[in-house]
Each structure stands twice: as structure tokens, then as C-alpha cells.
Amino acid sequence: MKKTGITLSSLLLIAGLLAGCSSDNKGSNSAAEATLKDGKYDPPIKITIAKQQDENAGKYINGESLNDNVLTRWGTKNLGITIETTLLGGDAAQYNTKLRLALTGSEKLPDVLPVYDTSLENDLIQSGLVKDITEDINKYMPDRLKEIYKQYPTTFNPVIQDGKVYGMAISPNLTEGEVMLIRQDWLDKLNLKAPTTIDEFEKVIAAFTNDDPDGDGKQDTYGFDFSGKDSYNTGWVSDSVMIFSAFTGKNLPGSWHEENGKLTYGSVADGNKEALAKLRDWYSKGYLNKELATQGAWDALADFTEGKAGIIIGRPWLYGSVKDVEANVKGAKISAYPTINGVSGDKTYQSGQLNDGVFMFNKDFNNMEAFFLYYDKLYDAAFGTGDFKYGYAQGYDYDIVDGQVTFDSKKFNTPLDAVQGVGKMAFTKNTPSVDGPGKSFEDLAGGAKADTGVLMRSEALDQTMKDGYVISYKNSESLLPSAFNGPPTKTMQSSWEQLTTMEKETFTKIIYSKEPLSAYDDFVKQWNEKGGTKITEEVNAWYENASKVDVMSNMGLK
Template identity: 80%
Template sequence: MKWKKTAAYAITAVLMAGMLAGCMSKGSGSAAAPKVTLKDGKYDPVLTITTAKQLDENAGKYLNGESLNDNVMTRWGVEKLGIKIETTLLGGDAGNYNTKLRLALTGSEKLPDLIPVYDTSLASDLIQSGQVKDITEDIKNFMPDRLKEIYKQYPTTFNPVIQDGKVYGMAISPNLTEGEVMLIRQDWLDKLNLKAPTTIDEFEKVIAAFTNNDPDGNEKKDTYGFDFSGKDSYNTGWVSDPVMIFSAYTGKSLPGQWYNDNGKLTYGSVAEGNKEALAKLRDWYSKGYLNKELATQGAWDALADFTEGKAGIIIGRPWLYGSVKDVEKNIPGAKIAAYPTIKGVKEAKTYQSGQLNDGVFMFNKDFNNMEAFFLYYDKLYDAAFGTGDFKYGFAKGYDYDIVNGKVVFDPSHFNQPLQNAPSPSKMLFTKNAPTVSEAGKTFYDLANGAKPDTGPLMSAAAADQTTKDGYVISYENRDVLLPNAFNGPPTKTMQSSWEQLSTMEKETFTKIIYSKEPLEAYDDYVKQWHEKGGTQITEEVNGWYQKANETDVMSSMGLK
């Protein structure tokens, strides 16, 4: 899930009153927990840390007999560290999860000890409520040196949780994510004697052929070229992403995010070039080159057409291949290949959103076991370093096995073969496995002759070849990744106007693409965006940016 601002900035008076009531009446219960001692790296008696969890499309899968609070990873924590992780607040998608956290703020539910937050507005509300802990000294006193070295590299990830020089949270597993690649039906390219596109004109030629020239050979006009999602934004940042087309015309100014243009932050959706990108998408949509339901399909839903063999190109992070490769099993002769994204019209490259972290950890104000949290969290990083209990992966028989003395990563070849092996990383409170090396570097090193002699390298070596290719491409083009320059709490005007502006943006872009509004509607949108708060928000965002660069909280946390 992408860590970015949402439109839910307006908070009602009722909610605020509930927040205050919850602040006075609710705690995590940790203060009343029995006294525990840490001996030889393990707590006695067992210490419980409660947490919240947002399930995503790959979470919630367990072997028979396991469950959310009783699985291979929760048992590991109890057996090895004397720490029990118990999920007491569970949400489904992002909206459902945020709603449950907001209800907990009102006092109708209990906030757990550990609170993963994926929304900057909600993080700000938690700080304002007084129900979360200032962890400035905890980081200084309890964060292990290995983690300190990691967090030193990503100082801007603290921006959403800093107020008045105090730190109320920390990034979840900070690291620059992998970039996106084009996944293309190679068999369609071959059948139509086409090469993978490298420019916008070549891209148009390919998707036109995929739509009109019967690439699947069934003598029906039932295929199209480019599959993407426009439901939530035109910059998903992970899968089913159309941002490449916008960047082809706007360069580094990407829809839905802020760009540092020589020290001044500007909003990408009102930048020069968007109108040309919309005109191109409008033309393609009218010709049937795009998925007809793009405005109603979420990023994950939009994969279906590609997986079912209806679409020829989809864009996403390299691991996307694992989610769409069933098309190769279901359709004889189908073959997917990974390629770099196309070049821009004016720039030598097209750019993408770079994600430095997926949300932040925040902590109940009554939670008094930060040392235990850091012990547990640090141990999870052993999988990234290929050390300790997680030398080859998190759990034998889940993400790896040892068969006849050899480490095996294909679950179908385990001692007890599995068709759909549950992912231990999805059972963690981090939601995804922490990483440390530059995204894709293990694959790049293997492609350049490195021996697979560590857990991370072994795991990479066991991946599908298309996945390997994608990660190498991603690593080689990592300079196209642009983290959002604004990742602070919503500004004053954002709180009252951003939801309206975001709705207007999405509706205008979609109506233009669908030809329900003339192309000139974009000019009117830009004018209204500025008049209805955009100009003031830009000033506020730049004021925040200047202050953020002048504020030094890293020293107070011992991270300098």
C-alpha cells in the first residue's frame, strides 16, 4: 500500500470531542502489565505487545490450524524472545483500517500499544489527540545500533510525525522501493513482428496493434493495449500505473505529488504537460486502446484483464509478474517479458514515484516497553541481512525449506509441497519484510556474476527469470524514482480544502479521458485549483518545507 496523503482531512466536532474523551479514558493497558525481566535476550514472563493490522491482498493466509494471533511468526516471538505480538485492531483495505483507528480515537475501541499508520492526516490527528507517545528519548536510548544506521539514511521519513521538536513515531522499514517496469505480452509482440516500445510514438504503435491486429489469433476484436487504474489517482506508485504517460510530457512533475523544483515545491497535477498527456489518453481511450473501466478499477482489480489475456501491457513493480503470470499457464503460448519504461517527449527518461517507507509506527502513550519493541523489530531485520534465526528466510517450510541438504525456495518442491505457501512476512507487524540493500541489487549482483551464498542472494536466485529481469531493469534505472517532496502533516488550508481539490482533480482527469468534458476543461481545473485553495496550500507547503529543512531532530534522537 502506498504511503501518501488521503483526502480525509476534515474532522468533525463530534470526532474531536470523542478524541478528547478517549484521551482521558483509554490506555493500552501496558502500564498494568506484570513486571518482566530481560535475561539472555528473552523476557520472563512473556511480555505482550498489542498491535493494529491492515490486511492487504496477500495477507491473512495461513497453514491449517494457524490464525492471525497464532502462527509461525507469533510463536517464534514467544519462543525466542519472550514477546507475544497480539493483533487487537484489524482492518481490511486502507479506508476500513483508517476508520477503525479513528473510532479508536473516539474511545469506542481501544488503541493498541503499537499503531501502524498509513495516512499522514491520521498521523497528525493521533498526535493532536495526545494519545500517542513522544519517542524521541526512546529512540536515543533503546534503538539498536544496526537500526540507527538504517534510520540515519532516511531523515525525511520522520517528517509526518514531528511536532514542536518532538518525535511521535518512526518510519516502517525505511528503504527506497524498487521502481516499475513494463510487463508486455512477448508472444503478441512476436506474432505482430513488433519490438518493445521505447518512446511514446512506439508505445502508441504497439497498443494500437494489440487492439486492432488480433494478437491472440482468435479472429475476434477482444483485446486491447494498455491496462491501468484511474480509480484512486493517476499515479498509483506500485501496480497498474499510468504515471509513465504523464511523465512523458511533464518530466519530474508527477500527478498527485509535490516536486522540488530548485528549492520550491510545486504540485505535479497542475504542471505544464498534463494537458498533453490527457489529450493522448483521451485519444487512446476513444480508439479502444485502454481498459474501458479504468476509472472504476482499483490498482489491484485492474490486473484481471492482463491476467485473463485481454490486455497486452501493464506497468508495476517487478514482483507484479508473480501476480499475473497465470496467463502463461492458462493460455497456450502466452509469454510475458519485462522492459524498461519508455523515454519522455522532452526528457531522456520518464519518472515514477519513489517510496521511502510504507507508513509509520506510532505508540500508545501508555506503552512502556519500547525496549522490547526495538528488540523484536531489530531481530526481524536478520532476514534482510541473512543472519540469525532468519538466515535463509523467516520460517522453514513457509518461505524456504531444506531438502536433501539444499536450501529450496520453490514451495512446490518443499518436503511437504505447498501450492500457495503463506508468506511469513505478511504475518509481521511491519506488513512486509524489512529490506536494507538497494531494491533490486541482489538480482543485479547475480546477473553480474555474484555467487548465491547468502540467504537474500539465494532467494533472488530462485525467482522466476522474468522477475529477475524486472528487478535488474529496476535497479539499473533507480535514478527515475522521485519520493514525494511533501510528506508532512496536512497544512491548515489542506484540512479544509484538499478533499475538494482532490475530487475535482480526479473527476476532471477522468471526464477528459472519457471525452465527457472537452480538453479545455483542464485549463479551468488549473484555474479553480489555484482559486479554491491551491495557491495558499502551495505557500503553506513551501513554508513547511523550509521549516523542515531548518529543524534538526536527528541529533536529539542520537541519529547524527
């Protein structure tokens, strides 16, 4: 868990002093004052939200801004609902800090709170400042959304306490898996094939390092580019988890795996030592990026984009973020490939993601029906229906030129350098999806005609990205969501930060050859002694209890 700077004990002390004046944020009109007629509120109501910006958000055209853009105006005009961001954070740490300040009264707590940290979710529940939405889901959630949430019952685990539901997953959906993006021109120049085993992978990255694949007469390239700053299992881009899984199977670093009804922590499972030995060897030979321990997932992309590295692993859309190398380096070509098989011959696994955070709600928020109305409408972009058949806004994320729908921003009636991410202007932070790991791309590859908005958007992507999504869909069984996604256990609250810091430092020092390989055995021993054994017991007790709790019926989701 990341350090937040505010402890739960101090939080609850202050929150107790502030009880009764924690929030007056009920929107510009209460539910009793506003009338919903023909799908629109009159007079209009306001919903305030918290928002974490990511790397690609906050980009606006036409003089628009956070609270005045094409999507906020659509909501006011068509639904009588004005969305206003009143708490804004940049990266995850800053955003979490601002939410914690809101809990103490230093910041006003908005109506709708997207939360991305299970520790913070638990603290919000304990504070008494967020509402039980069990009945709201039953009463107000549209049937279309209910059908989606029925598919992902475990996403409620972090926000259920004492049989009450204090939140809901943000856009639940099994997201796409990761693929290898490889410099195809380097493979071709060196007469190599894409690797399918750990030995073939080593052969390729050795050649990419030593055999001058860019032809400049210098040994200035390397094989495998990934991030080790935050963890060795990023789950989205610049990932190295494939190498660990090659030796550990389904036991992934930083994740909990269930087998025969028991949960185990992946970072202390058999096989990690062998994976670290392999990475250690590769690092000493120059096959890996030298700054991997100081580069975050997004930062690590730079070497690949600049033509210095030959392989990077991430979700299929990663191609869109690194394809500049094809424009900037003569002859550069990227291809997408499946991740390699493990040492036993079985496929490797990777972390599956079922949702990006949860929605929680201010206890004084009275417009849940309006929230669900707006949220359901955002899903029109996922289903290709309603106002958002092709995208959220013509001239922003699609256009119609000479009677034909186009998603190429340079061909818009008013050309743009890049498509506007209108979905990132919403409180979901990303456009909701029901495509899973890439069903629409598999359908297109199978000959389906691009005759719906969803299929048309998928068809319009770069071929390399489409290839990646097909690979993702075909290998969807390799996606493993962590079996533990509940609130931090008692011992986690006091020991988890220390344990995860020890884990990351040990793994990095071994890879850097600053500690002997035997340091991994010492780490496992200390991990258990310093709370790991107790945490494992608590996690398994949670898992056993979670399997017995049935709140889905109370929410009308059965």
C-alpha cells in the same frame, strides 16, 4: 485525502471527555516486572498491535491464525514477547476508520499503531494519545537499525511536531521501481519491438488492439491496462504515470516536486494537458481498458491476467501476480522492459516510496525496548542473519530438502501451493528490506554467487521477475519520492479532499471525452482559486522549516 467519516473537531471533543481513561494497555507485564535476560523476557510480556491486512495477508496453514501462527510462536519462545493483534482492518479506509474509532474510545487503542495516512498521523498527535519517542529511539534502537534510519531522515517529517518525534517510518528503504510487463508473444507475432518512446508505445498498443495478436480472429484485445479509479499515479501496479511523465518530466500527478528550492504540485504542471490529450485519443480508439475509471489498482490486473491486454506497468514482483496467463493461455509469454523515454528524449520518472506508513505508539506503552528488540530481529530476514537466514520459517517460506535450501513451495518436504508470506504476519505488514530498488539482483546479474540467504532468495525467483528487478536497479535515479510528506497544512485540512476529487473527475472526464480538453485549463484555474495557491504557499513554508529542523541528533541518529 479520503473521507473518514469523523472530523478532527468531533474527535478532539470526545477525546477530551475521555482523557484519563483513554488506555490501560500496557501489556501483560510492565517493563519493571519483566526482566530481559540473554535476549528473552521473563516472565513473557505482551505487545498489542493494530494491523491492516492487504490482498495477500491472512493466509495460514496448519490451523494457524492471526494471533497463533509460526511467527507469533517464535516471538514468545525466543524473545519472551507475545504479539497480539487487537485492532484489525481490511482495506485502507476500513483500517483508518477503526483507528479513528479507537481515538474516541469506541475501540481500544493498541500499543503499536502502524499508520498509513498523514492526516490520521496528525490527528493522532493532536489527540495526545500517542507518545513522543525521541528518547526511546536514542536509548533503545539497536545500532543496526540506527544506521538504516540515518539514511532516510525525511521519513520522520510527518511525525515531528514542536521538535518532538511521535513516530518512525516502517522499514525505510527506497523500494523498487516500475517496469513494463509486455506480452512478448504478441510482440513476436506482430513483428514488433518493445517501445522506447511515446510514438513507439502508441504503435504497439494500436497493433495489440487492431491486429489480432491472440490469433482468435476477433478484435477482443487492447493495448494498455491501467487503473484510474483512485489516481493516475498508483505508484505500485496498474500505473499510468509513465505517460504523464513523458510530457511533464519530474512533475508527477498527485506528487510534489522540488526545483530550485520551491515545491510545485505535479497535477497542475505544464505537460499534463498533452498527456491527457494522448490518453483521450487512445481511449477513443479502444487502446485502453474501457472500465479504467472504476477499476482499482488490483482489480485492473484481471484483463492482463486473462489475456485481454498487452501491457501493464508495475513493480517487478507484479509478474508473480499476472503470470497465470502464461499457464492458462497457450503460447503466452511475458517479458519485462524499462519504461519509455519522454517526448524530450529524457527518461520518464515515477513515484519513489521510502516507507509504507509509520509506527506510532500508545502514550501508555512502556515496553519500547521490547518493541525494538523484536523489530530488530525481524530484520534478520533482510540481512540473511540469525534465525531468519533463509526466511522466517522452514516449511513456510523456504525449506531444506536433501540438504539443499529451496524456495519452490511445490518441492517442500510437505509441498504447498504457494510460499507462505510469513513476513505479512508481522506488525511490519511486509518483510523488511535493505535491498533498495534491487541491488541483490544486480549483483547476481553481474556474476555474484548466490551464497547468502538474501542472494539465494533473489536467485530463486522467476527469471522475468529477476529481469525486472535488474531494470529497476539500473533506473533507480528515475524514482522520485514526493518532496512534501508532512502533516496536512491548514488549508489542506479544509480543501484537499475537494481539490483531489475535482482533479480525478476532471482527468477522467477528459480521457472519456465527456469534457473538452480545455477543461484541464479550467481545472487548474479552479484548483488555484479554491485553495491550491494557498496550499502551495503553506507547503513551501513547511518545506523551508523542515529543512531547518534537526531532531536527528536528539534521537542519536547523527
